[in-house]
Amino acid sequence: MNKNIILAGVGGQGLVLATKIISETAFRAGLEVKTNDVIGLSQRGGMVWGSVRMGEKVYSPNIPAKEGDILVGLEPLEAFRWSHLMKDGGHIILNTKEVYPTPVLLEEVDYPHEEIEGLENRYKVVKINAREEAKEAGNIKAANTVLIGMLAKLLTIPNSIWEETIRDNVPPKAIDVNIQAFYRGYNYL
Amino acid sequence: MxxxxxxxxxxxxxxxxxxxxxxxxxxxxxxxxxxxxxxxxxxxxxxxxxxxxxxxxxxxxxxxxxxxxxxxxxxxxxxxxxxxxxxxxxxxxxxxxxxxxxxxxxxxxxxxxxxxxxxxxxxxxxxxxxxxxxxxxxxxxxxxxxxxxxxxxxxxxxxxxxxxxxxxxxxxxxxxxxxxxxxxxxxxxxxxxxxxxxxxxxxxxxxxxxxxxxYDASFNILEEVEGADTLIVTSGLMYYNLKELNLPVSIYKLGMVYPISTRRMKELSQKYKNIIVLEEMMPFIENELKLKGIDCKGKEYFSFTGELFTEDIEEGLYKAGVIQERKYKGRDTVKTVARPPMFCSGCPHRPVFDILKKLNVTVIGDIGCYSMSVLPAWKASHVMYSMGATVGITKGMNKAMRKSGDKKPIVSIIGDGTFFHSGLPGFIDLIHQVDEEDNMTFIILNNSTTAMTGGQHNAASGRFNNKDDMQVDIKSLLNAMGIENIQEVDQFEYKKARDIIRQATREKGISVIITTRPCALKYKIKEPHFYVDPEICISCRTCVKVNCPPIRMKKYEGIDELKSSIDPEECVGCSVCSQVCPVGAIKRSQ
Structure with missing residues (x-):
């Protein structure tokens, strides 16, 4: 199974931890894995993106243009921004919660709703309000775990391995909520 | 394992x-x-x-x-x-x-x-x-x-x-x-x-x-392909990006890029018609090889700046004639709305830069989260080079201004981490050859952590973290240097902070203002959120201009004009927006 997964979001949304959980799960499933994530200046509300490549043999952590299989969009505009890396017909998991960038806050430009809608013409887009789903599971902080659950449905790694990695990477108090959030995402698709 | x-x-x-x-x-x-x-x-x-x-x-x-x-x-x-x-x-x-x-x-x-x-x-x-x-x-x-x-x-x-x-x-x-x-x-x-x-x-x-x-160290790897006439000399991530292309070329991958074995390179140059050097940034390996008299090419095909992705490598090798067909057509990005970084909700730097922007003074900035004051939303600091540089630059510009008859004030901004890092010698220099016409205001943003890199310890951290063993008092330190005019202010008392900063810029001499609020990312503010009363809001956008993540103009039902709004999920309750609002339209929830 060779898969190229892109994650896109806004600084502070927890993208680094999501990338870690996905890559460790792939590793525990016996795959080779390499990841990227951008940290630094981008941490303060700027754009952040990560990538996870898994398979028999992985050379570079970078996903070449048009070789992405699945894009996990923690935020719609950021999913749109990184969609150039996606294969036509690839899957986009789209969290619908919009986070407005400075040019929108200052009314210099409009948030690009129509262009984001247009993603559906080229890719298989599944929209979800991950915060709402996480709230149902018990804590809005588990929103990314809902998205990871959806991703798990599109991959073929056993759920037991996902569960194990989630347990090892979230605070002990939050384990149950996150496992629930994972399955809410998994069963959403 | x-x-x-x-x-x-x-x-x-x-x-x-x-x-x-x-x-x-x-x-x-x-x-x-x-x-x-x-x-x-x-x-x-x-x-x-x-x-x-x-x-x-x-x-x-x-x-x-x-x-x-x-x-x-x-x-x-x-x-x-x-x-x-x-x-x-x-x-x-x-x-x-x-x-x-x-x-x-x-x-x-x-x-x-x-x-x-x-x-x-x-x-x-x-x-x-x-x-x-x-x-x-x-x-x-x-x-x-x-x-x-x-x-x-x-x-x-x-x-x-x-x-x-x-x-x-x-x-x-x-x-x-x-x-x-x-x-x-x-x-x-x-x-x-x-x-x-x-x-x-x-x-x-x-x-x-x-x-x-x-010459034959195990960390320098030679991968030879039978019949290949091109050798690519590379190192680091460029090797892995190159391998993605799966090309019939030989590769010499340097684990150690300096020194490079002359004997090995002479041997290889006898064997290969073309030697191409693939590296990011400067032509370092390329220059080394050229100094050894090895005929090679590199930066003719690959950019000297920015990262080199697999697509860029393919393009360079195509230009070099090593490959005749391209699998990738560049790395075109989606052109859409930019998302520059911004101060966090509740960031203690926000009121300081709002005050400075409104005072319209020249501000010499420095390195830290407060560097973001140079971004388009603020344009509130006007020089930014390197760690601790603000102090000396401010003094030098002040001296040039006074010698030229320019009486305008000049403001310097530095954080606590940067102050301890390399700001100190600049401060020691301040009281040397003081001129009565000097007018410099130094604002030390003491958030008691090295915030930009994720909140690491520094010499001021003990102020809010009782597990930290260092709590150097900046005011006492400056006093010991002979700097006397030092005020400490809670910048979340907006009007008081504004008056102190304004007064300092209007006075001659050296003024130091130390702000006292900690980093809002490391020491989270958990106050009831604020909301906008759209009936009172006059759509002046003063609050929007403090560029806080939850604040934006929005359409309210039954009101034609756009009015300000605050996303309650993002607001941490710092109160700065309510203090800049001229009509009292922003209120705290209970």
Missing amino acids: KAVLTGNQAIARGFYEAGGLVAASYPGSPTVEIMETLKGYDGIYAEFSPNEKVALEVAIGGSLYGSRAMVSMKHVGVNIAMDPLMTFTQSPINGGFVLVSGDDPGMASSQNEQDNRIIGRFANMGIFYPGSSQEAKDFIKIALELSERFKTPMMMDITSRVCHSRGVVELGEREEIKAKGFTRDQEKYTMLPPNTFKAQYFMKERIKELEEYA
Whole structure:
């Protein structure tokens, strides 16, 4: 199974931890894995993106243009921004919660709703309000775990391995909520 | 046993396994996580020092005592450490010593793109250049061994992509290495002439021996393809990006990019018609080969700035005639709305820059989260170069202004981490040759952490963290220097802070204002959120201009004009927007 997964979001949304959980799960499933994530200046509300490549043999952590299989969009505009890396017909998991960038806050430009809608013409887009789903599971902080659950449905790694990695990477108090959030995402698709 | 590690974590692991004893660092992207990881290992002394020069000196001390030592910093940090570095490297190394420099091709989070391989060479160090987490770990261990064997300091130059990238790493046990101890030997360790005369020949000889060793060293890998007439010489991540293309070319991958074996390269140049050098940033390997008389090409085909992705490599090799067909058609990005970084909800820097912007004064900035005041939403500081530079620049510009009859005020901004890092000597200089026409206002944003890199310890951290052993009082320190006009202010009392800053800019002399609020990311504000009463809001957008993530204009039902709004999920309740609102439309929820 060779898969190229892109994650896109806004600084502070927890993208680094999501990338870690996905890559460790792939590793525990016996795959080779390499990841990227951008940290630094981008941490303060700027754009952040990560990538996870898994398979028999992985050379570079970078996903070449048009070789992405699945894009996990923690935020719609950021999913749109990184969609150039996606294969036509690839899957986009789209969290619908919009986070407005400075040019929108200052009314210099409009948030690009129509262009984001247009993603559906080229890719298989599944929209979800991950915060709402996480709230149902018990804590809005588990929103990314809902998205990871959806991703798990599109991959073929056993759920037991996902569960194990989630347990090892979230605070002990939050384990149950996150496992629930994972399955809410998994069963959403 | 194997684990998934980032390049940074792998470096820390390598140092641990190699029996490393003393490690120091100053936090700077992309290498911050090395020290954060090291602090979790037993048996290693690990510290974040006040600046890179001190960090290097701590590591030098460890190495002189015959223990294995490592110092890590971002590329520009090496500039701060250059003075001890350039002289220390003249000594024969006792305990293995490695300097890790995090370079930043593409400048994801840096103020310049300097290629520190040039510094490593300048300082007569061998330079390792890893391309994966596994290599990062392996090369640290090899570098420490070679450092002892050849009595040479080593550099590991690693790019930000490799620092942050994760990969599977084989873990080993820690090798306990006993420190050899320090033996007094002035010829080796006191660098005055004539000891330094000999040292020049020693360094030359040492690099020559290392170059001979590089000929068949296991970390330089030759992958030859039968019948190929092109050899690509590369290193680090570029090797892996190249491998994605799966081309019928031979590859010489340098684990150590300096020194490069002349004998090996002469042999290879006999065998191959074309030698192409693939590297990010400066033509370092290319220049080395050319100095050896090897006919090669590199920067003709590949950019000297920014990262090189697989697509860029393909394009370069196509231009070079190595390949006739292209699989990728560049790396076109989606053009859409930009998302520059911004101050967090509740950031204590926000009111300060709102005040300065409204005062319309010239502001000399510095490095930290407050550097973001240069971004388009603010344009509230007007010069920004390097750590601690604001103090001297402000003094110099002030002197030029006064000598030219310009009576306008000038404001300097510096954070606490930067103050301790390299702001102090600038402050000491302030009271030298004071002129009665001077008008300088220094605002020290004391949020008591090194915020930009993720909230590391600094000398002021004990103010809010009782587990921290340092709580240097900035005011007392400045008083001791002879600076008297110092005020402390809670900047969340907006009007009071504004009046103090305004008054300071109107007065002649040297004024220092220390703001007291801690970093809102590290010390979360959990106050009831604010909301906008749209019936009172006059749509003036004063609150929108404080550029806080939850604040924007929106359409309310039954009201034609757009009115301000606050996303209750994002608002932390700092109150700054309510204080700038001229009509009292922003209220606290209960």
